[in-house]
Amino acid sequence: MTTTAPAAVLDRAGLDTLVTTLVAQGRTVIGPTVRDGAVVLAELSRGDQLPYGWGVELDAGRYRLVPRADGAAFAHSAGPQSWKNWLHPAHERLWSADRAPDGTPAYTTEPLDPPQYAFLGVRPCDLRAIAIQDRVLTGGAYEDSRYGARRRRALLIAVECTEPGGTCFCVSAGGGPAAGPGYDLALTEVLDGDGHRFLVRVGSEDGARLLEQVPHRAADPATEATARASVEAAAGRMGRALPEVDIRELLAASPDAERWNDVASRCLTCANCTMVCPTCFCTTTEEVTDLTGDHTERWQRWDSCFDLDFSHLHGGGPVRASARSRYRQWLTHKLSTWYDQFGSSGCVGCGRCIAWCPAGIDITEEVRAMDAERPVSHAGGTGEQ
Amino acid sequence: MTAVPLPYRVTAHRRETADTATLYLTPVREALPDFAPGQFAMVHCFGRGEIPVSVSSVQATGGLAHTVRAVGAVSAGLCAARAGDVVGLRGPYGTAWGLEAARGRDVIVVAGGIGLAPLRPLILQTVAAPEAYGRVSVLVGARTPADLVGREEIPRWPTAFTGVTVDRPDPGWHGDVGLVTALLDRAPFEAARTSAFVCGPEPMIRATARDLTGRGVAPERVRVSLERNMRCATGHCGHCQLGPLLLCRDGPVVGWDVVEDLLSVREL
Amino acid sequence: MAPKLAVFKLASCDGCQLTLLDCEDELLALAGQVEIAHFLEASSDVRPGPYDLALVEGSVTTAEDAERVRAIRAASRHLVTIGACATAGGIQALRNFADVDEYRRTVYARPEYVSTLATSTPVSDHVHVDFELRGCPVDRRQLLEVITAFLAGRKPDVPDHSVCFECKRRGTVCVTVAHGTPCLGPVTQAGCGALCPAFRRGCFGCFGPSGSVNLPAQIRLLRRDGLDEDAVQRFLHTFNAAAFDEELRT
Numbered sequence: 001m002t003t004t005a006p007a008a009v010l011d012r013a014g015l016d017t018l019v020t021t022l023v024a025q026g027r028t029v030i031g032p033t034v035r036d037g038a039v040v041l042a043e044l045s046r047g048d049q050l051p052y053g054w055g056v057e058l059d060a061g062r063y064r065l066v067p068r069a070d071g072a073a074f075a076h077s078a079g080p081q082s083w084k085n086w087l088h089p090a091h092e093r094l095w096s097a098d099r100a101p102d103g104t105p106a107y108t109t110e111p112l113d114p115p116q117y118a119f120l121g122v123r124p125c126d127l128r129a130i131a132i133q134d135r136v137l138t139g140g141a142y143e144d145s146r147y148g149a150r151r152r153r154a155l156l157i158a159v160e161c162t163e164p165g166g167t168c169f170c171v172s173a174g175g176g177p178a179a180g181p182g183y184d185l186a187l188t189e190v191l192d193g194d195g196h197r198f199l200v201r202v203g204s205e206d207g208a209r210l211l212e213q214v215p216h217r218a219a220d221p222a223t224e225a226t227a228r229a230s231v232e233a234a235a236g237r238m239g240r241a242l243p244e245v246d247i248r249e250l251l252a253a254s255p256d257a258e259r260w261n262d263v264a265s266r267c268l269t270c271a272n273c274t275m276v277c278p279t280c281f282c283t284t285t286e287e288v289t290d291l292t293g294d295h296t297e298r299w300q301r302w303d304s305c306f307d308l309d310f311s312h313l314h315g316g317g318p319v320r321a322s323a324r325s326r327y328r329q330w331l332t333h334k335l336s337t338w339y340d341q342f343g344s345s346g347c348v349g350c351g352r353c354i355a356w357c358p359a360g361i362d363i364t365e366e367v368r369a370m371d372a373e374r375p376v377s378h379a380g381g382t383g384e385q
Numbered sequence: 386m387t388a389v390p391l392p393y394r395v396t397a398h399r400r401e402t403a404d405t406a407t408l409y410l411t412p413v414r415e416a417l418p419d420f421a422p423g424q425f426a427m428v429h430c431f432g433r434g435e436i437p438v439s440v441s442s443v444q445a446t447g448g449l450a451h452t453v454r455a456v457g458a459v460s461a462g463l464c465a466a467r468a469g470d471v472v473g474l475r476g477p478y479g480t481a482w483g484l485e486a487a488r489g490r491d492v493i494v495v496a497g498g499i500g501l502a503p504l505r506p507l508i509l510q511t512v513a514a515p516e517a518y519g520r521v522s523v524l525v526g527a528r529t530p531a532d533l534v535g536r537e538e539i540p541r542w543p544t545a546f547t548g549v550t551v552d553r554p555d556p557g558w559h560g561d562v563g564l565v566t567a568l569l570d571r572a573p574f575e576a577a578r579t580s581a582f583v584c585g586p587e588p589m590i591r592a593t594a595r596d597l598t599g600r601g602v603a604p605e606r607v608r609v610s611l612e613r614n615m616r617c618a619t620g621h622c623g624h625c626q627l628g629p630l631l632l633c634r635d636g637p638v639v640g641w642d643v644v645e646d647l648l649s650v651r652e653l
Numbered sequence: 654m655a656p657k658l659a660v661f662k663l664a665s666c667d668g669c670q671l672t673l674l675d676c677e678d679e680l681l682a683l684a685g686q687v688e689i690a691h692f693l694e695a696s697s698d699v700r701p702g703p704y705d706l707a708l709v710e711g712s713v714t715t716a717e718d719a720e721r722v723r724a725i726r727a728a729s730r731h732l733v734t735i736g737a738c739a740t741a742g743g744i745q746a747l748r749n750f751a752d753v754d755e756y757r758r759t760v761y762a763r764p765e766y767v768s769t770l771a772t773s774t775p776v777s778d779h780v781h782v783d784f785e786l787r788g789c790p791v792d793r794r795q796l797l798e799v800i801t802a803f804l805a806g807r808k809p810d811v812p813d814h815s816v817c818f819e820c821k822r823r824g825t826v827c828v829t830v831a832h833g834t835p836c837l838g839p840v841t842q843a844g845c846g847a848l849c850p851a852f853r854r855g856c857f858g859c860f861g862p863s864g865s866v867n868l869p870a871q872i873r874l875l876r877r878d879g880l881d882e883d884a885v886q887r888f889l890h891t892f893n894a895a896a897f898d899e900e901l902r903t
Contacts, residue, residue, distance in 0.1 A: 036826040036853060063831045080826050090822035095389045097431060097473070104413065104471045105431050109389045140634065142619035145388060252629075255650045268874075269865040270839035271814065275821030282623030285616045286810040287434040289801055291682045296432045296805075302822055303622070307814045308864045310624060312614050314456040319613065323867060325652035333626065340629030358817075358829045358839055358874055433807040458807040 005202035007219035008211060010187070012196055015073075016047030018157075018214045022118040027155065030086055031120035032076065037065050039076040041085065044120065051076060058165035058239065058351065061360025071196060074121060074189045077165030078350040082278035083119055083126055087150050088133060094146075094285065096297040105296075114150040122158045124179045125170045125350040129278035130156070131182055135342050136281050155206055158183035162230040165351060166239035169364055173242060173349030177234040179203075185211060188227035199227040240351065240364045245371050248345070251336035255328065259369045264324040266359050271304035273353035273361070274330060279346045282310070305329045331363060390429045390473025391415055395466050396448070401534045405499055406464040407441060407452040410472065416447040417474060421481035422506035423610060423638040426451065427618045429473030430462035437478070437615040438463075439503035439637065449474075452502035452534065478618040480638045482507045482608055487580035491519035493572055493602075495565055495593045497526045497585020501534045503610055503637075504584050512542050519579075520545035522572035526565030526589065527551050530558045546572045565589065566596045576601030584610040591648055594641040604642035611636050611644065628653050656705035656804065658683075659691035661725050663711030663718045664745055664773065668790035669736035670694040670710050679797055686804060702728030706803050712738040712773045714745060719770075719779055726780035731803055734776045735796065737789035737892040741861050744789075745773040746895035773895070784809060789859035789892040792844050813864030815839050816856050819847035828855055835878040837888065840871045840900075861893035862900045 010018065022029045029044045032051050039051045055068040056076045068075055097105040122130070134151060137144040161168075161177035170176055179186040184207030188199040199219055202208045274280040284303035289296045303310060306326050311319035320326045338346035347363075354362045392413040399407045420426070425439040428451055436459045442450030455461040466472060484507055492511055496504050511521050521544045527533040530551050539547060548568035550561035561568065565585075579602050583593050590609045598604050611632055613625040618633045625632040628647045630639065647653055660670055674695060676683065683689075690700040707729035713719050726732055737743050748756060753771045757764040776782055786799050786809075795811055802809035812818070816838035820827065828834040828850050836855030838847070842863040849856050862868075868889075875885045889897040 037831045038826040040824070040826060061830060062833075063827075065831075080831070081824055085824060090824075097390075097429075099431060103469075105392060105473060107389045107392065107473060137621055140620050142621070144619070144621050255653065265867075266870050268815070268839040268867050268870055270817040272817050272821060272827065272839075275818065281621065283616070284622065284624070285435070287432065287805075287807060288810070289432045289805045289807070291679065291686045291797075291801055291804065293432055293686075293805055298435070300622075302818075303616075303624075304814075304818065305623065305626075306865070307812065307818070309812065309814070310614065313612060314460070320652045322652060323865065326865075329626070329653075332628075337626070337629040341626075341631055356827055356830050358827065358836075359870055432805040462806060 005208045005211070007202075007224060008200045008216040009219050009223050010198045010200055010214065010216050012047070014215050015050075015198055018210070019044055019047040019120065021210070021213050022120075022155070026116060027118040028115040029118045029120055030083075032074070032079065034065065038063060039065065039079045041079065041081045041083070050121075055163060056165060058167040058355045059360070060167065060354050060362045061357055063355050070191050072163070072189055072191055074159045074187075075163040077161065077163065077168050078123060078125065078278075078352050080276060080352075080356060082276065082350070082352065083122065083130055084133060084278055084281070086117055086119070087130065087154065088137065088147055088281060090302045092146060092300045094298045094300050096295065099294045110146070112145060112149045114146070114153060117150065117154040118157065119154060120157045120159075122156050122183065123161055123350070124158065124177055125173075125175055125348040126278055127156065127158050127179060127182050128175050128348040129350065132279045132342070132344060132346060132348070133281055135344070136279075139342070155210070156183045158186040160186060160188045160227075160231045161234050162189060164234050164237050164239060165355070167351030167354040168238050168349065169240040169242055169351060170349035171235050171238050171241070172244070172364075173347050174345065175348055178231050183207070188231060190223055190226050190230070192226055194222065197223060199223050240354070240362070242349070242364050243368045243371050247367055248336045248339050250367070250371055250374060251332045254370050254374065255332075257370055257373050259366065259373050260324040260328050262369070263327050263361060263366055264322065266361055267323050267327050268359055269306045269323050269326055270358065271306040272356050272358060274304040274306060275302060276352040276356045277334070278348065278350055278352065279334075280304070284310075305333070331366060334363075335367065388475070390427070390435075390475050391417055392471045393449070393474045395468050395470045395472065398467055401452060402532050404456075404464070405452060405454040405534055407450050407502070408463065408466055408472070409442070409448065409450045410474065411446070411448045413471060417476055419443070420449060420477040422484065422510065423482035423503060424477040424479050425618070425637060426474045426476035426478065427615075428453075428463060429475075430459045430466075431473070433462045434459040435473075436460055436463075437618060437633070439610065440477075441502035441505045443506050452499060454499045475618065479633055480636055482582055482638050484510055488517050489519065489578075491574035491579040492521045493524070493569075493574055493579060493581040493597070494522065495524045495581065495583045495585070497565060497589040498528065498532060499534055500585030500589075500610070501525055504582055505535065507582055508542060512544060515543070519575075520573045522546040522574060523548075524565050524568040524572060525549045526585070529553045530555050548572070564592065566592055569596055569600065579606065581607045583607060587611070587648065594645065598641065604645060605640045607641035608638050609641055609644065610638045655686060655688045657690040657700070657703070658687040658800070659702070659704040659707045659729065660694065661691070661707060661709045662693070663709065663722065663739070663776070664714040665711030665736065665738040665743065667694060667710070669739075669788075672790050672793050672796055673708070675793055676797055683797075683800065687800075704729045706731045706733065706800065709734050709739050709776055710736050712742045712745060712775060713779055714770055714773045715768060716770065722776055722779050731783045732776075732780065733784045733786060733799055733803070734782050735786045735791045737787065737859060737861060738773075739776050740785040740787055741893045741896035742773040742775050744892050744894070747890060748773055749895055750890075750898070786811065787842050787860040788844055792846065795844050811844065813842050815863045815865070816841045816843050816845070816847050816850070816860070819843045819845075820850050823847060823851065825850050828853055829874065829878065833878055835875050835880050835888065837871070839874075840866045840868060857888065857891055858897065859892045861896045866900050868897070868900050
């Protein structure tokens with residue numbers, strides 16, 4: 001949704017007021033902050049908790065926090081968590097049941113009263129990731145009502161990217177450092193001789209109402225031009241790129257590739273890639289009982305296709321026993337069968353799976369290797385033979 | 386959708402084999418929407434967990450039956466349920482057999498072991514309307530005579546041909562021995578106008594579907610029911626993927642034309 | 654009649670049994686649901702078997718213990734081993750890679766008084782075990798989960814996947830990726846709640862190998878992160894030395 005509200009400019013004090021205004025409205029504000037040697041997402045109560053003066057250096061299997069002289073707040077790229085940690089949390093009770101003395105269970109659903117989140121600093125890749133999880137969890141025949149309730153109440157304040165990381169590849173994943181649709185407000189950080197400020201664009205009525213409550217001025221052409229130029233420049237400075245081939249078709253045609261054995265020799269099957277991926281949605285459910293045996297609860301928690309138990313069939317063991325088949329499932333699902341299941345790629349190019357893989361496995365490199373291995377007659381994304 | 390199970394009371398418990406039982410269920414209060422043969426429910430055993438089970442009987446009164454083989458803690462708990470006990474049910478989920486598309490055609494039903502249970506309501510609907518279908522054949526295979534589900538019921542179905550075979554006979558067994566596909570030679574059907582419905586262990590499904598299509602039955606007319614790990618049944622947990630398919634949503638019943646290539650990939 | 658619970662100990666430090674006593678809030682509820690028939694750490698009131706659930710701590714290091722664990726098995730409907738000693742031989746399994754006679758002569762003034770086997774082995778090497786609960790010591794919540802699950806007749810919710818699952822679920826920043834700290838999390842079974850990384854330390858594997866281990870790949874990472882060959886060996890040769898060693902050989 002776009003509105004006709006004109007762009008505005010906030011200074012740092014204005015951004016501080018934005019945070020305190022959201023808190024005063026009863027919202028739970030989640031945004032980037034420095035903790036444990038990383039820019040993490042956490043609950044914020046004040047604007048000065050933002051990572052002013054910190055940047056990151058990213059490579060495959062490596063993340064380092066580095067100080068920045070310019071004092072920028074949003075000069076980092078995707079960190080170790082994503083917004084799914086709040087929208088699709090790692091642990092969640094689904095329902096519980098109590099057994100009456102006659103043995104009859106009474107089932108009770110969890111009440112739907114989630115916090116009203118305000119996400120500050122949603123990167124354009126993560127904006128797309130949220131849209132993808134929306135389709136998976138609310139777009140089918142059944143809605144994940146808990147996700148849906150949290151999502152509908154959440155306010156999204158995007159921040160465009162001006163400092164892409166060494167593991168970023170959103171441009172080649174169909175996105176880019178400019179915010180696409182779905183935000184309530186979109187900020188672009190501008191740092192030049194005219195000061196530290198944030199260009200604000202309005203994406204919804206909720207966003208417009210919020211902006212009205214925060215001191216701001218009308219956007220000037222210079223700020224708008226500088227913001228535009230930094231975001232455009234960022235698009236040219238991606239650390240990585242997916243190869244320009246029909247990846248959906250490539251992976252659908254590669255279940256028997258030799259490369260899966262090669263990557264399996266490096267893969268720890270530790271599941272970090274799936275856990276940090278902003279679109280990976282898989283969960284499992286477990287029964288939790290108390291010692292009396294008369295109360296039972298159904299809990300959902302994040303699961304991963306790298307867990308041996310994930311594909312377990314009673315009497316048959318795991319369908320995907322080898323590391324090769326589990327890595328193949330992750331990559332093929334993300335980049336190929338996701339289209340069949342949910343109508344798009346499952347990858348937004350945030351690069352988390354590359355940075356947070358302890359072994360430094362790089363999906364862009366794996367796709368390139370798959371493409372190189374493909375028989376010549378199939379190469380070049382010319383479609384099925 | 387109902388995210389929380391509805392209580393269903395066990396009205397009858399029938400032991401099928403040493404490790405398999407059928408539970409006849411009726412809603413304690415509110416009933417779930419109607420199930421079509423082939424669809425499944427998530428059945429909750431209090432304090433143990435939830436498993437997907439296809440319906441083995443659908444009654445106009447809202448009553449249902451589920452046939453369960455004790456292979457884990459939840460299924461063992463369900464098998465041990467007795468008349469009067471209450472279980473939790475969510476559903477209906479997944480695709481149905483799609484018997485309507487077989488109207489006017491010869492029908493072949495092939496079941497392996499407990500795979501007969503999801504096919505049972507389809508067989509009953511077929512033989513109850515003989516004018517609507519061509520010749521109906523039911524082929525059943527089991528590991529041993531003791532593993533046969535529906536042993537008393539099978540001979541009573543008025544089909545054009547019913548065959549039962551076992552892998553390992555016991556001394557009292559006088560019937561066929563060997564693969565269920567061997568029975569196809571005796572089933573009367575015209576391949577070009579035949580619809581087949583297959584459920585059983587995956588190797589048996591593959592062998593049967595290949596045999597049927599080899600005899601000229603169109604791959605899309607061979608409907609098979611597949612099993613994968615299922616946790617949510619609503620397409621959100623990711624466990625039941627088979628390549629591009631989410632089997633809780635796109636299955637469990639799928640056309641052989643859709644899954645033949647997928648099932649030929651190891652560990653997909 | 655309440656099910657009978659028994660707790661036994663072989664070669665071990667008692668830490669896992671103490672974990673049961675540490676379940677202060679739940680201990681009364683537990684005592685209300687089961688008859689604690691044998692638990693010397695808590696009570697000298699010992700009642701005879703058979704037992705419905707036996708928890709066994711410690712490894713088998715003497716011929717007498719090998720005999721005793723067979724008797725425990727015979728008296729128990731379910732036998733669950735608890736802790737690294739009982740499930741993997743424990744730290745005392747370091748003797749498996751050395752000459753036990755030499756150890757004995759070095760450590761004891763009168764080695765002839767010490768009668769011991771040449772190896773420290775998990776209980777499952779001697780008798781059938783219904784469930785193995787890992788950890789050094791075991792985790793309090795997991796121990797209660799195993800007891801509760803056995804009471805309810807369900808499968809204990811004790812996943813055998815990596816510690817990384819737990820780090821990510823609790824939002825801990827990866828100490829290897831962000832700090833370059835050597836960590837055994839990717840090859841270690843979860844269950845502790847990813848305790849060490851939450852305090853910015855690398856996992857040192859006290860829950861033993863996970864269900865899906867790639868040790869050659871893990872060792873390459875440890876070398877990358879600054880451990881030399883000896884340090885890698887020491888890192889793997891702690892509480893679950895024998896179990897990690899077995900992974901290396903397969």
